[in-house]
Amino acid sequence: MTTAMNTKFFVDMEDIYGAHNYHPLDVVITKAKGIWVWDVEGNKYLDFLSAYSAVNQGHCHPRIVKALIEQAKKVTLTSRAFRNDQWPLLAKELCDLTGYQMVLPMNSGAEAVETALKAARMWAYQKKGVPEDQAEVITCANNFHGRTITIISFSTEPLYRRDFGPFTPGFISVPYGDIEALEKAITPNTAAFLVEPIQAEAGIIIPPEGYLRRAKEICEKNNVLFIADEIQTGLGRVGRWLACEYEEVRPDVVVIGKSLGGGCYAVSAVLSDREVLGLFTPGSHGSTFGGNPLACAVARESLRVIQEENLIDNAAQLGNYFLEKLKTIKSRWIKEVRGKGLLIGIELYPEAGGARRFCEALKEEGLLCKETHEHVIRFAPPLVIKEKDLNWAFKKIKKVFKELD
Ligand SMILES: *Cc1c(COP(=O)(O)O)cnc(C)c1O
Secondary structure, rough: OOOOOOOOHHHHHHHOOOOOOOOOOOOOEEEEEEOOOOOOOOOOOEOOOOHHHHHOEOOOOOOHHHHHHHHHHHHOOOOOOOHHHHHHHHHHHHHHHHHHOOEEEOHHHHEEEEEEHHHHHHHHHHHHHOOOOOOOEEEEEOOOHHHHHHHHOOOOOHHHHOOOOOOOOOEEEEEOHHHHHHHHHHOOOOEEEEEEEOOOOOOOOOOOOOOOHHHHHHHHOOOOOEEOOOOOOOOOOOOOOOHHHHHHOOOOOOEEHHHHHOOOOOOOOEEEEEHOOOOOOOOOOOOOOOOOOOHHHHHHHHHHHHHHHHHHHHHHHHHHHHHHHHHOEEEOEEEEEEOOEEEEEEEOOOOHHOOHHHHHHHOOEEEEEEEEOOOOOEEOOOOOHHHHHHHHHHHHHHHHHHHHH
16 A cells, blocks of 8 residues: 555545545545445445445445446437437336336436425416416425425534525424324415425334324315425335335325435435326436446446345344344433434434444444434444344444443
8 A cells, every 4th residue: 555545645635636525534435345344454344324325225236336327338428318218218117117207317416305395386376276386395394305496495403504505494393203293284375295204314213103104194174286205215225115105005195315425426306197297398307327227237237226125124124133232322411312224313312412423433443323413322234224233333333332431
């Protein structure tokens, strides 16, 4: 290893030339495979974050990389001015998989959320008869749906909004998990209710049992679209294709992203029926890269890997196993351990001094995870993980809690 190729070199360069819109741990990753990543010093770590659930299939999955390379050699981008032979196949496969009638492809998660909001407004004007420019969308406190100006317009996190106004009107906020508040907030102009089935970024907040089901019923009764943001919870992370399945809820609109691209490519999509997505007409919405053949080939293989490697069952089973194991850790810092599938959070008491120092200590032990919202440590390994690797991680976690006691 050359002397320049060390961690400090890259950290310093990033800090000088890169905008500081993140606060990463100082580990410079140069290589990854499956559940493991390696830094420039040659240290090996278990990835317990999975790029915020964008690599559910594991890093550099050979099948997904192969699909990427093979498609890259054929055709990568046509724009939707022309058709390509991958997008129709992905659209059909997604519909077959989820039971929806139509798909609209985008790239980032935020773009797909924006697309769902546009669809909901369009539906409100054309189908529900809401007067022009009066459509309202109900959102939840502590939500995370992305970083565009419209999306942060309905964020309740001051850090996400500070100095970014003026904001987009037409959004109403209700407390998450509060059915009565939702019911009260609905007006004749309500187009949609936008919700995360589990609030991951907010600190793995699981709503009360029955909340999603009742929210869906209320939406139906009031002719309001139920939009589920499953960008992080979907595609197997919580032990189901979609987290809403736990309450047998079929959202009117579903937004997916992250692992749809298997960690290799940014691919997102909005799923719904003709009643909603059928309202788009040529020119009403678009994306130069959305639905490109490279993205679609990667997404098709990413979905097949989830299915054929039984990653969803693995997430459900090992998630339960690991959650119960974590609950046995005795520490005066731990307020609660909660999660579904392999999306697990350890909430610490404020006296613990923040989750960050635990993540720093875990990094030293070879386990990469990240604090979310100051007091929660999030555990979300790739879904290809095995029981023995979780046992290894558990030992490290237990050790760190003992040392930082
Ligand atoms: C990550 C995420 C987004 C935003 O996705 P980007 O690809 O970062 O734009 C939106 N909603 C949820 C729930 C997410 O976890």
